[in-house]
Ligand SMILES: Nc1nc2c(ncn2[C@@H]2O[C@H](COP(=O)(O)OP(=O)(O)OP(=O)(O)O)[C@@H](O)[C@H]2O)c(=O)[nH]1
């Protein structure tokens with residue numbers, strides 16, 4: 001699911017993730033690309049706009065400027081905003097009546113997946129220790145009753161059988177009655193669908209609502225139908241007052257737009273997603289997880305968090321002080337590398353590090369870091385603080401100690417000197433007021449490893 005959207009957003013955001021500085025010039029073209037990707041994935045235009053405005057505002061804020069890895073922070077903001085649009089932090093559990101049996105009404109357009117979802121929900125409730133009773137109240141389509149009876153049986157669920165001669169409300173009342181007598185605590189009512197929202201359908205559903213006082217009215221939306229699903233959800237909500245949405249067919253090649261728009265447009269939480277035709281193919285909806293999936297970067301975000309932990313704030317502050325005084329030593333440099341090592345194996349994550357997206361992974365595996373650390377470890381403390389002491393004789397000694405060649409030592413020293421020069425430039429820029437206070441992207445510019 002979301003394959004294309006994920007792919008596009010990942011491509012766009014990976015570039016952004018590597019940015020050591022975020023400003024309008026970098027951000028705006030990127031956000032335009034994100035907007036296009038969202039619209040092509042059929043995301044409601046208002047949703048895309050609101051999302052990007054929120055991202056932009058935060059991305060250009062102080063927090064990001066001051067962070068260690070501005071580009072990645074922005075990616076994280078996009079993820080958080082996606083999650084917010086999807087309804088993060090909202091209650092998605094089903095509500096039950098204080099006095100059982102609770103009634104759950106499933107409504108939606110024709111073919112959206114109501115009948116299938118009725119059985120799926122029944123199975124889910126049963127597994128959670130409930131006693132669900134299924135009621136086919138679709139007397140519109142001839143085979144609808146049989147269909148629910150069949151899938152219910154398959155799933156080992158109890159279902160009301162009837163000949164379809166009664167009106168839906170009468171059927172549902174009979175079901176409720178049976179449930180009370182037999183001790184079922186939830187009644188799931190499958191209703192008829194129509195090709196389009198029409199008065200007769202809404203009238204029928206309004207009657208069911210008034211007569212049954214359901215604790216949930218779930219709108220089953222076919223995710224594959226994109227904007228249609230969103231529009232009809234809005235219409236159903238206005239007419240009935242929905243309490244939740246089930247997004248079905250997310251296992252198909254849905255473009256994702258419905259998922260991203262429906263919550264925003266209706267204000268009703270998505271409670272479940274259908275991910276297949278079988279009764280077991282229903283999952284509770286998690287906005288954060290879905291946002292992570294859309295960006296395909298749960299791993300990337302985990303990495304950011306890890307990196308933030310590894311580089312603790314106080315270490316960073318101390319490091320900055322040294323840079324300001326131009327006192328950064330090879331020892332500090334080594335400690336930085338070690339922090340990076342603490343994040344675990346580096347292969348696969350390097351491209352995500354700020355400023356490192358251009359470095360091929362193979363060029364920067366953890367071996368490279370081990371090598372650099374070994375070299376620095378082989379120096380005396382004095383040499384680490386004053387690398388200019390390293391003459392040819394000392395370099396040979398260090399090389400032997402680290403099991404490296406003298407060329408490796410020279411390369412490291414040269415990179416380190418470059419880094420210090422660059423930091424000095426950044427520092428004087430920031431003092432002259434042309435750059436912002438701290439050192440955005442500092443870590444991304446540490447020249448560890450490159451061969
Ligand atoms: N792949 C996939 N197919 C689904 C999912 N949910 C439902 N379907 C299929 O979609 C088709 C329609 O599902 P139904 O449950 O009959 O839909 P309905 O809303 O009850 O349809 P009507 O009663 O005609 O309005 C069936 O072929 C289902 O197997 C899902 O999550 N994934």
Ligand SMILES: [Mg+2]
Pocket residue numbers: 114115116138144190191
């Ligand atoms: Mg049906």
